[in-house]
Amino acid sequence: MKPSPLRPPPPSDIPADPWRYLLFVARSHTGLVALGFIGLSVSGTAWVLLPWAIAKVVDEVIAAQSAEPLLRWSIVLVLVAIASSWVFIAGYRALFLAESHARVRTVRNLTDHLNLAGTGVRGAVSPGEMVNLSTEDAHKTGSFIFQLGFGWMGVVMLGVGTGMLWNIAPALGGVILGGVLFIGFVVGPVLSRLQHHQIAYRASVATLTGQASDVVGGLRVLRGVGGEDQFSRRYRTASADLRDAGYGVARADSWVQGLRTSLPLALMAAITWVAARLAIAGEISVGELSAAFGMTALVAQHSGAMIGMAQAVIAAQVASRRLTAFFGTRSDIADTGTGRGAEGALRDPESALELEPGRLTVIVSAEAKPAEAAVERLARYRESGAEWGGTRLDALALDEVRERVLLLRDDYLFAQSLGETLRVDEAKALAAIEAACAADVHSSLGGNLDGEVTNGGRNLSGGQRQRLRLARALAADAEVLLAVEPTSAVDAHTENLIASRIGAARKGRTTAVVTASPLWLARADAVAWMVDGKVRAAGSHAELSKHAEYRSLTSRQESR
């Protein structure tokens, strides 16, 4: 087997604090972030200057009553328009890329952490959670800096707008500043109330989708046994609940949407009123009146970004908290042992199971779980006092145990070619396929080792998956092979062939098989009979067959 050097240990500098993690991923491309903030600041300023430039054209033309100043101010207007649009896209692009890099960074961190925590992630993260961590949560933590940029743009626009209007007339500056802050504080609370509804709504959506998937998953049962009406009724009830939850969201959301459009209008109305009084008093020009109107329109429109930012930052922190919690998981098997070169029998004190070196031991148990737990201890997938030739397994280096002891059960099949799955050269791979009677796997994947297996081996049947796992374990040619029910899904003829081929292929090596099949027992060098998680008796199959209880477990004749 080719050596597989571990990637250098992943960066352990991943912060455990959610806020610091957000900054940590954002900092990976500081240049882009700076470019983005500068770009959005410039374009935010240009946006606000756009109505000012329009007003200048109007004012100058009216004052001069000639087209002469028009050219100059038209050029200014065009330049401002171009800046607002083109500089904006440059800033947007920079922040988008910074966000993308941050997302990629999180995915890499997750990849590294999965390797670092190893078997420690078993049970710590469900498949659904893993999907969320690597997509939604990675996105939200990445968009932290993006949203912050847009919030900042809103602040710049408000600042420039307030300054410009204050220059025209302090009252106008006061109205726009106060108005925008007021919008932020009025719409903000309503939004949070809406979010409440949306959480309930999302939960209902998930329930309903779950029910629908249930119908599809169990369609064969429903069509074969009945229950279509029952499920149709159940779905309609849940669907109506979701509709009603949607009505609840509509009640709150319609206020938010209404206020989002009306509050800027209200602010525009207020500024028009104040500015019109100033204009009629001759304190400002009509051009300045229209500039006040236009600036307010644009600034108020973008004040939404500030509210959006606050929400996004909170969501980013929540996502970051989930990620840092996952990064906090540690390996469940301590890698502190240093011993090497253990020899002799493998012994599990908890069950009194003992495997003599170089022999085929069959473990017979009425219940599969305790036997499986015992071999897990011997392969060190659970911490225990198990020993190898008198040395405790946890005193041995973990990579030594992993290299020399292989546990085979419902192992995972990854999306790889058949050859990559088997992890050996072609001759050895074909030999392993032969020994595991997996020729049909080989031929169903196109008859060569380049055929692709999909994740979880979903493009293979259950029986094919089992034999492919077996072939992979045989190809690894470990010194000790512990197998749990390796042939439960094959017919008697094939099982017989596999048992005899493995017996030959692993002659002289330590092999243990948890099964009650007589086909294996016939070839066993030793048999351990477990009851309630303890070895009750050990010996040859013939010796143990004297016990009636053992006989009823292993002899198919009396199984009924």
Added chain:
Amino acid sequence: MSDQTAGRLPVADRAAMFQAIKRLVLDDKAAFAGVVALYAAAAGAGAALPVMLGKVIDGIGGGWTASRVDLVCGVIVALVLVQLVLMRTGRRLGYRLGERAAARLRESFIDRVLRLPLGTVERAGTGDLATRTSGDVGAVAELLRKTGPEVAVSSIEAVVLVAAAFVVSPLLGVLFLVGVPTLILTSRRYLRLASPVFLSERAAMSEIAETLTASAAGAQTVAAYRMQTERGDAGYARASTHMERLRGIVRLQTWFFPSVDLTFLLPAVFVTVVGSLWYLEGWVTVGQVVAVAMLTLRLDGPVFRTTMALSEFQMGGAAMARVEGVHLMPDEVRDAVPDGAEVRLDDVTFGYGDGPDVLHRLSLHPKKGERLVVVGPSGAGKSTIARLVAGIDRPRSGSVTLGGVPVADVPLETVRRKVILVTQEHYVFTATLRENLNLAAPEAGDAALLDALATVDARWVADLPAGLDTMLGEEHHGLNLAEAQQLALARVILADPDVVILDEATAGIDPGSAGNVEASLAAALHGRTVIAIAHQLQAAESADRIAVVQEGRIAEEGTHAELLAAGGVYAALWTAWKGVAA
């Protein structure tokens, strides 16, 4: 109407989709018209603001008094309040309309799915149907309740703004439209390019999720085979691909966003500059120029929101086509009426899809009340026999009959009162234990349910926190393989059909209890015709009759003793099975 190549589930074409959308609207047409009217009125009230500003400007030039200005500004404030009420009401009704449409759509989808011919679904692969159910139905609902109203509001607002410009001054109104040609050109190009770009980004994200989920699910395998490097490489590669796809999105937006900006920047400049010249000519007033210029600035929001939503619309449309596709599947005509429950396979040849024959002129006649065990190596065609008897598939030639008529012509509701197939693929519904059992017998009481569970040796029921009311399923109380199989067998006892087909139905039960389960099941099914399919032989010995299937043919038939004496295939299998070295 549909694309039904290669056994795939059909997808609705444009015409069928248009029909579906029309139906959704017509079902609720009064509400639909009301919502459109409200949106238009609210947009009108909003567009009135710049128009009134123009009036005020001209009024100031024309010598209005301060109280006249106050009056007009008061009207403006009132307009804002009216706008709020109209917008809020319109939005609310719009959401409700969308919610109702989404509910109708998904309910009719599920009802249809529940009536789909099983053979068709399985030929297409349940994956396709599952994607439509979990992804597409939700996407269409989102389109109807959120994106739809959003686009309606924005596009109506854009139209009203244009109308307002023409009301202020038809001359300036023409200038208002100078950005329209670029908008049309760029959006067409964008629409053509956007969907694949966004879809490929989504796909890259799913690949990340799939790869990392696999690494997590296979953590122990990674440790056992020391695959850390390759799993690391796989994760990094997926991340890089995703980065590339994200770059694709931003490349697209880099030219598209500025092009959309032109839609209002061009008219803003034209109205201001050309409008000023026309003012000097005396064709328009200052107030009109300012009003229309301010209207152009208002155009930014609705145009941007509409164009952004267009690609979502496209993707939603694709989802809708898949959802509607299930309604295009032809129903099977099944109207035969069986007389009794005798099962016969005569001279049956069968193969899946365009594949080779799996069964070759096979005949099998299970007798009433008989326990027939079908054995043979994997891949011999045993499960195919089960599917044919259950009426899921039709033979290519020969006949499979139930009570004298082809079983595939008998309505499913009738078939399952007479024949039930239990396979090794069992399914536990996310529902209470009672609901899981009641599928088979809706009227059965608790005592009957518990009896059935006891018969299949389901002792775990006693440990359930809420007994029959315990919620089952992955998120609640997950069942292991053996428990799920016991549940499936309990259903058979409750359904009490005339013919039971057990296809490896006890394969996952612990060796210690498999014997018990089979024995008690045999007792419960006494008098029924039982066809038991096994690749293992534990059930064979006590069978009334054994049929050995090999390569799609019946190789041998007879009792255990007869077949052993014959010294053929079965005898060899049995010898292997008993572990006497072959």
